[in-house]
Amino acid sequence: LAEYRSIRAALESQPRGTVSRIALSLYEDEAIVFLVRGREAGPRVWVQAALHGDEYDGIVACLQLIEQYAEKIGRGDLFLCPIANPTAFLAGTNPSPKDCVNMNRVFHPGLAGDSYSYRYGRRLLEEIASAADFFVDLHGGGKYLDVCPFAMIPVNEPEAYRKALQALKYVRLAGILERADDRTGLLIHALAARGIPAVLLESGGGQAATDPAVNRHLQSLLAVLTSLGMLKGEIGPESPAPESPAPCRFRSAVELRFEVTGLLRSHVPAGSKVKRGDVLLEITTYPEYGKHEVICEVEQGIVLSIHTASLVRRGDYAVMMGIIQDDSKGRDRK
């Protein structure tokens, strides 16, 4: 592979129909980006994984995309960054050990932080914004959680929102969380604010990548690239099958944290449809050895992500549910 030190250098020199490796200098570290150039000019899409260092399914999906589909990119330029947060990946943790800040909470300009993840994140944001006109951020549950396949898209910029939703039309998902920018500092919001359609895709979780979760991410990427006209003939309007239900679209979600420490005894699977009063997780508390339950407090929801590791600590993230509104099915926002 040809090697470059910047995206500009690659775009100036790299011939169409080839793949290169770009070592991007980001603050104190380096992220590796592969650039797959289609034979014709077209959209510039940035796909990345492991902004959270312990989310492995997306990394493998990026590698499989390069290994199996690079030659099928007919139009446009695909920037693939399999490991967007290398120091976190090498530590095996969600955040970088340099400051232990969640890297997907640093991107709002109003946030005051100035530690490593904020500085690295600002550089990453500038690189993506200068290179791409569409963005996909692959995530998963990480060590402690499992997620069902769902997407988050920002709603603040109508044009970016419309394009992001359009690009998901062939993607099979349990739900789409349409998020207003609540200043939490997600990268998709920072990019949408600059007019770049941005999608966050969730799949998988646990200590190791698994074939079903990797494949779900890979199929989603192929579907997005097909919608954008970059990849011919892999996924078409006939797929998904006509009978597969349209994903629920959520405008809000609730997150619950554990109020106790102990051992997880049972949990509902990610993707479960739940209603008020359902037991979502059961814990044997320590040192009391008492019984504690986390109960669904919304009328109707879908479990988007849920804690699956045996050790439960007070304050840990327990579950996120997308709230089903009466009108969320079949609603057409056009």
Ligand SMILES: [Zn+2]
């Ligand atoms: Zn993540």
